[in-house]
Amino acid sequence: MTPKQPPKRRRLPPTERRDEILQKALNLFAEHGFESSTRELARQLGITQPLLYRYFPSKDDLIREAYRAVYLDRWNIEWDRLLCDRNVPLEERLKSFYASYTKAIFTREWMRIYLFAGLKGADINRWYIGLLEERILQRIVKEYRHLAGLDDQTKPSVEEIELAWALHSGIFYLGVREHIFSLPPSEDRDRTISAVVGVFHNGIQTYFAKAAVPKPTEIKAHA
């Protein structure tokens, strides 16, 4: 037998302890918001509350680190490249992008911290939305303009971006329903995404067809 009792104090290398704290803080913030107490956090970690202050100067710093872990570390730089690959049909590109995107962000931590931060007014949130518009939504519009035989270099109009937003939020809200409102998750998310993208794809082409170079008798479909 090993009579050696586990020591009352578990002494860890600093980086390890720090990671442990951050991870648990992420869980806690996601579950109960940023007003979660440092004492509850310490309790769940099996440590004392003042120890937190050895690794994070203040609770606000801990919150900022939580933001970073959620927003920065989960953005896949492949996404916008994937959307541009014109060797693949656009509808298919969108389906696989949203399959990948939702796989990355449809977690309890990401979804809930994203909304808690939004309600709190954290400006990192507006920054993220800017990134989204620039890298994803504008790209989607440009690809559809190209598909419709329109100029795809000019900046998308406000209305076009709004349409891309509608597609995006239609899919994003699947995660909201699951993780914010605690409704049962979709049985087959990719299939749902497929259907939603499909409907959008058909509808948006009609939309752009109306705006296309008007030939008196016919409208060109696609190149």
Next chain:
Amino acid sequence: MTPKQPPKRRRLPPTERRDEILQKALNLFAEHGFESSTRELARQLGITQPLLYRYFPSKDDLIREAYRAVYLDRWNIEWDRLLCDRNVPLEERLKSFYASYTKAIFTREWMRIYLFAGLKGADINRWYIGLLEERILQRIVKEYRHLAGLDDQTKPSVEEIELAWALHSGIFYLGVREHIFSLPPSEDRDRTISAVVGVFHNGIQTYFAKAAVPKPTEIKAHA
């Protein structure tokens, strides 16, 4: 001159005071969440904190009243009737429904309390979503089935409801962007709604057309 000073104590009839408190509580909860302190609430009302407890037995009761004011009092019973009126083209019905719906709920109070409540896990939230599915989303699906010449009596499939959800959230998220993420509001909301509904309308008809009674030469879509 009227030398009569306003009395140090403003004595109000109970119902009036109660309404005043509830209204300010709504503002405060919407802005900073339900952890807003009763002292801050009293301060903004120009009264002392213990007075609140004469009108609401506890803070939780005050929160529940806030829910009620947001969820119950803003549901327009005309909405589902409006969606059924087959004298009006469906696309137009949807546009005017969403113009009316967003006019009712796109307020800072409604939007933010809705999401705060969701994150808190309030079950009144799931109840509201149930209402939405039953009265709005199912109705929309039925109307499109009817339009496509399909049976509109059978319960909508999961996928059909998901498509209605996608439309709904696409529009709902306009309010999220404005009131949760503090982005500038749409310049012309009704116009945006029009475009979104339009795209959906065109897309969904293609979707249902595929499911319609198949002509001999056509091939049925995804089996």
Next chain:
DNA sequence: GGATTTATTTATCAGTCGATAATTGTCGGG
């Protein structure tokens, strides 16, 4: 106009919050 009612205030309690200073105990290097 004095008594009664009751809306409102003052005073206060027991917990909890984030944060700091001083103390303790575990581990690795000599």
Next chain:
DNA sequence: CCCGACAATTATCGACTGATAAATAAATCC
């Protein structure tokens, strides 16, 4: 084996939380 480094603890502060009981003052009634 002991000692220094430092991870982790204990003790504590002042501010704030929701809530209660008792005192006060404004309106109403006779």
